[in-house]
Amino acid sequence: MGNNQTVDSTPTDKRTPFGKEMLKHFLFDPSFKNLNHGSFGTFPRAVQEKQRKYMDAMEARPDPFIRYDYPKALDVSREAVAKVLNAPIPTVVYVPNATHGINTVLTNLVWDRDGKDEILYFSTIYGACGKTVNYVCEANHDIVKGREMRLQFPMEDASVLDLLRDTIKASRAEGKTPRIAIFDTVSSLPGVRMPFESLTAICQEERVLSLIDGAHGIGHIHIDLRALDPDFFVSNCHKWLYVPRGCAVLYVPERNQHLMRSTLPTSHGFVPRGNAAVGLANPLGFGNTNSQFVQNFEFVGTIDSTNYLVLPDSLKWRHAVCGGEEAIIDYNTKLAQQGGQLVAKILGTEVMDNSTKTLTDCCLVNVRLPLTANPTKIPGLTTLDPGLGMRAINWMETFLVDEHKTFMAIYFFHNQWWTRLSGQVYLDLSDFEWAGQKLKEMCERVREEKFEEA
Template structure:
C-alpha cells in the first residue's frame, strides 16, 4: 500500500479525544478489542441511514451501488487489492466462516491452526471439519520466540510430517499475544508444499502496510473497525483470483452466480451503511497524519508504557523479537494477584480442536473474571489474555491515548497486587 501523507488536521493525544464519544470517566487502554468510532464517521453513517429511510426504494434501486463501488475502490487501494478480488463482510469471523464453508473438504484432509488462533475461528474450523469428517491439528507456539524463522520452520515442519494438511489458518497479528506472524514467508513456504493459506488479519489493517495482491495468500480477511476507525460491522474478505469463482457469500441472493463482488453486495435489504463509511474512516486516518503519523505517536508511547509497567509491577514483557511486535499493542506477563491464578499448566500440541477450545475456556476463566473486575471496580477497560500457561496484560494504544492513561493503569494494578 502506498499512502500519500497529508498535513495532520488533529493533534494526537488528549486533544483528539474530543473527536470521539468515549466516556470521560472510563480508562480506555484496549482499543484493539472493539475500536472506537470518531464522531464524524458515526455521523456519516447516521446520514446514510437517514437517506435510506427517506425513500428506501430510491436508495436500494439507484443510490446504493455507486456508493458501494466508491468505497470498494478506496478499500482496495488501501490494502493493495484488485477491486474484483475483494468484498465487504461484517467482520473477520464472517470472512473465516465464508471461506471454510465454501471449501470442499475430504475425510482425509487436515486443517491446521495454532495455540494463538482466535477462539471463534477455532470453533469455525471445528464446525467445518465435522461436516466433512475431516481432521484438525493445533500447533502449540512455544515461547520464547527468537526469530521469524522459528515460527516459519515450526509450521513447515508440521506440514511436511503430515501430508494431509490441506489448509493452514494463520493470524497476521494474533489477538491474545499481539504477535505479528511472518505471513509472507509462511505463505511462500507452504505453497511450495501445496498447502492453502487463510490469513486472519483481524488486527492488521491500519497497523500494517498491506499489499494483498503481492502477499499472495489464498484468502485474507481483515477488520476495519479496530485500527481504521470504521463502524463496527465493517470488514473485508480478499480472495485470490484463482479461487474467486469457488467462493460465495454465506447468504445466497439475487446475484447468485454473478461476479464475486456483486454476490457479496446484494444480500437482501441488509444495512450497508457501515461499509459506506470506509472512505470517511480512511480520511480520518489521513487527517491524523496517516499511518506514519499515528505510528510515530503510538509506538513510542507503548514502548514507554510497557517498560514502565514492567518495572512497576516487577514482571516481564512477552519474549519475542521486535520484528514480531505489533505496532499498536504490547503484551506483558501479569504478576501474581490475590484471587487470580496467573499461572496454569502449559498447553500441549492438540489433535482435537475441541481439546484446544476446552483448555482455552478453563484457563480463560480467570482472565475474564479479572477483566470484569477491572471494569466494575475501577472503570478500566483492559485486555487480559491467557496462553502458554500464564495470564498476560495486552495494552493497546491509538490516537487518543496518553502517558496518563498507562500511569493510571499502573496505579490500579499496584493496588490490586498489594491487596
Template sequence: MTAHGTPSVPFGAAMRKAHFAFAPHYTPLNHGSYGVAPVPVRRAHEALRAEAEGAADPFIALELHGRLAAQRALAANALNCPDVDDLVFVPNATTASDTVLKNIDWQAGDAVLCYEVVYDALRSGLLWLEEKYGVSIHVVKLAWPIPDDDLVEAMVGAARAINAETRPRRRRVRLAIVDTVVSLPGVRVPFERLVPALQAEGALVLVDGAHGVGHVDIDLAALRPDFFLTNLHKWLFVPRGCAAFYVARGRQGLVRSTLPTSFYFAPKGGKSGGEWAEMFDFTGTNDTTNWLCVEAALDFRTNVCGGDAAIKAYCYSVAQASGAAAAKILGTEVMDVAGSCLRDCCFANVRLPLEVGAGKIEPENAGKVTGWLKATGYRESGMYFQTILYRGAWWWRISGMIYVEVEDFERGAEVLRDLCVRAQKGEFLEAA
C-alpha cells in the same frame, strides 16, 4: 486540512477530547478488541442512515451497488489489492473466515494447519469443521515469544510431515491459517514469510488480518494469499462492523456462496470477477450504511491525523513506551525475544505479578481471575483490562492508539498492581 504527517491536535488526551466521544468515566485502554469511530466519521454515518431512511427503495435497490463499489475501491487501494473485484465487504472477520471454511469442498484426508493462538472464533469454526466433515485439525504447539525462524520452520515442518503421512490414509494440508497480528497475546507474525512457504507445501493459505489494515502494512499484490480478511472497524476507524474479504481470482470458484446464501448465488457453477463480488453486495436488509464510511474514515486519517504513517508511528511508539512503563510499575517484563518481529505492531504484552501454584492461585481457579480483573477494573476505575492467562502466566495486552498516552497506561498499571495483590489474596473467589 493538516500538514502531511502533522495531526490537527496532538495525539493522546487532546485528540481524545477533540475527536472522540468516550463516556466521562471511561479510560479507553483496549482499542484492539472493538475499535471506535471518531466523531466526524460517526456524523457521516448518521447522515447516510438518515438518507437511507428517507428513501429506502432508491438507496438500496438503485444506488447501493455503485456506492459500495466506490468504497471497495478505496479499501482495495489501502491494501494494494490490484483488482477491486477480488475484494468485498462482510460484517466482520469471523464472517469472512467462516465463509472460507463453509465453502471449501472438503475431501477425505484433508487437514487444516494452524498454531494454538489462532483466534477463538476461528477455532470454533475449525471445531465445527472437524465435527461436520471429519477434517483433521492439526495445531502446532508453539510457545510465544518465539523467534521468526523457529516459527516458520515449525509450521513448514508440520505441513511436510502431514503431507508425508500415508497411514491410516493419505493426508494433505488443504488449508493453512496464519495471522498478521495475533489477538491474544498481541503479537505480530512473520506472515510475509509464512504465506509463500506454506503455499509451496501445497496448502491454500488463509491470512487472518483482523488486526491488519491501519495497523501494519499490507501489500496484497506482493503477499498473494489465497484468502485474506481484515476488519476495517478496528484500526481504520470505519464504524462497526465492517471487514474486507479478499479471495484471489483463481480461488473465487471455491467460494460460491455468501453467508447467508442470498440472491446472487449461482446454482450451476461459481462466479468470478465482478459477478463474484456482486454476490456480497446485498445479502438481506441488514444496515450496511457503515460500509459506505470508508471514505470518511480515510479523510479523518489524512486531514485530521496527518496520514497513515503518522498514525502507525504514534500507535507503535505509545504501545512500546507504555509497555515499558507498565512493566516497571508492575515489576515484571514485556513479552519479547531476539529474532522475532512480534513487537513490530501496536500492541505490547506485559506480564502481571500473579502466580499459579500451591499456596498461591490454585490452577483450578486460575480461569476465574481474568474475568474478575476485567469486571472489577471497569467497575471501580473505569478501565477495562484486556488480559489473558497464557501458558501459566497472565499478560496485559496494551493497545496503542492516537487517543491514549503513556500516562493513561501508567495509571492503568497502578490499578492493575492493586488488583493483582487482591487477586493473589483470593478476593476474586469471594466475588464469585
C-alpha cells in the same frame, strides 16, 4: 444520489496532536479510559455523522437508495479499501467481520471425499475461528480434520516458520493432504505480530492454501496484498481503521474466486450450476458490470450496510486529522512498545517479546502480571492455584469496569497471567502509567487473596 440525497464526504476537522487532545473527536464517556481498543475498535464523531447521513438518505427513499445508490457508493468504498491494501479492486468485497470471512472461506471449500484433507492452524487461533474449524470438520462428517501447531511464546519468527514446514511435512508423511493453513497477522491473545509474510511464502512453496486472519490488520500494520499474494485474506475495518462495526474486507484473488460459491447466508447473488436458478436475480438495479464474485457479496439479505459506505470518509478523516496511515501506525506502535515497558517496570515483570523484537512490532503489547501457576518459586511472582487464578481474572476485569471505568484484557498463558494493552492515538504514556498502578494494586489484593471481598 437522486433527489439531492448526496452525502458530503469532505472532512471538516483539522490536524490534531496525538494524545489527550485527540479524545475530543471520539464518543467516549469522559469518565471511561479505553485501553482495549483492539477488541472492538471505535470511530470518531465525524464518521458517525457521515454514516447518519447515509442512513437518512436510505430512509428518505428506501428503494431507490438500496437498489441504485447503494451499489454505486459501495463500489467507491471498495475502491478506497483496495487502495489501502494495494489490491486489485475486483478482489475485495465486504463482510460483517473477520470471523464471518473465515467462515465464508472454510464453508465454501469442497473437501476431498478420501478423508485426507487437513486444516492447519496455530494454537493461538482466535477462539471463534478455532470453533469454525471444529464445526467444518463436524459438518463434513470428518472427511476433513484440523491439525494444531503449538506455539510457545516468546519464540523467534524462524521457529514459527519451521513449525509450519514441519507440520506440512508430518501431515504428508502420515498420508494426509495439508489443504489450507490459517494464521494471523497479529494474534488476539497473546496480541503479538506473526511472521505472516513468510508463512504465506511457505504456503506458496508447499502448494498449501493460505487463509490469513487479519482481524488486527488494516489500519494496524502495513499490508501490501499484491506483494503478499495470499489465497484468502480478511481484515476487520472496525478495529483499527475507525469504521463503524461491523465491517471487514474479504480479499480473494481472481484465481480463487470460483471457489467462493456462496455468501453467508446464501443470497440473491448466488448462481446455481446448470438451469436450477430459483427466484429473481440480484435486486441491486440493472447495468451492474461487476464480476459474479463481487455481485455475490453486494446484497446479502436486508441489513444496515451503511458502515461499509463510510470507509472512504474514515480514510479522509485519518489523513486530515491524524496525518495519514504512516503517522497513525507509527504512533500507536511506539506507544504500545514504550507503554508496555512502563507497565512492566511498575509491575516488576516483563513484556512478551523475542530477541529480535518482532512480536511487539504492532499496536498491541502483552505484559506479565506478578502471578504464576508454576509451583517452582520465581522471584517477584506469587504462585496461585490455576482455579483461584481464573476467579481472579474474572474479578480483575469486572473490578476494572466497575471501579476504574476501564477494561484491560487479562488472560492465562503458559502458567502465567498476562494483560494486553492497546496503543491508540487518543492515549499517551500517562495512561499506561495509570494502568500499571491499577494493575499493581489489584495484583496485591490477589496475592493476599482478598480480591473477592466486598
